[in-house]
Amino acid sequence: MPMPEKTLPENGYVHGYSARESERLADQAQTLTDLLHHDTHYPTGSRVLEAGCGIGAQTLILAKNSPEAQITSIDISVQSLKKAEANVKKQGLSNVTFRQADIFNLPFEPGSFDHIFVCFVLEHLADPRRALEQFRPLLVEGGTITVIEGDHGSAYFHPDNADAHRAIDCLVELQRQGGGNALIGRQLFPLVAAAGFREVSVTPRMVYVDSSRPALVKGFTNLTFTAMVGGVGPEVEKQGLMSREAWERGIAALYRTAEADGVFCYTFFKATARK
Secondary structure, eight states: OOOOOOOOSGGGOTTOOOHHHHHHHHHHHHHHHHHHHTTOOOOTTOEEEEESOTTSHHHHHHHHHOTTSEEEEEESOHHHHHHHHHHHHHTTOOSEEEEEOBTTBOOOOTTOEEEEEEESOGGGOSOHHHHHHHHGGGEEEEEEEEEEEEOGGGOEEESOOHHHHHHHHHHHHHHHHTTOOTTGGGGHHHHHHHTTOEEEEEEEEEEEEETTOHHHIIIIIIIIIIHHHHTTHHHHHHHTSSOHHHHHHHHHHHHHTTSTTOEEEEEEEEEEEEO
């Protein structure tokens, strides 16, 4: 049966802007710091654009990893920018400037940046290739871009459960309705190359979780992934994408993978390239 066509609120950001979502983003960033960011460091004096900074969860990592770089972090949401600025100030970081801006109408001159960083942003855009094309002129010749995205189709787990897979598929569908693509990770190489960048390189970053890794059990399986899927429950019920009973079974099954004999796997993709 075809899914109903609807437009989601909040500029297509399917997860919304609640306080709990802010906590989830912070949990995600902290949990995945080593996996996703251990090889992202910018030299002294570098001008870095972080596009779509949200509440600043990734901004904190960028600023700490490259304390002598000058980072400009933009987002379309004033509410998110206020949270990001407060988070950075709380950490005593002084190398970040925040600015409200639309990715598709960027207020910067060509060659304004040495590096561009984009994390968990393209998945929410209806035209991610055009966004990448907007970024390219802003780089100096030889400047770099880093793009990180997940891919919900990469999630697999033990014990396996059909309702859990259906719940994940509901999130993928809701994101599609909002103009996004929750399966975009697998597309990074062709997207970045098609936008005109060279030396494109993509590395998969798998999160593997079992009970011998309690920090990941809590930080990723429970507080990041399952919390993300569970957060769209009201919209799933509203649209009738799953029955309440099946949905509850699916979410319970995802939490079940966090028990002593459970296993959860998910893959992120990190692309780097040059102008």
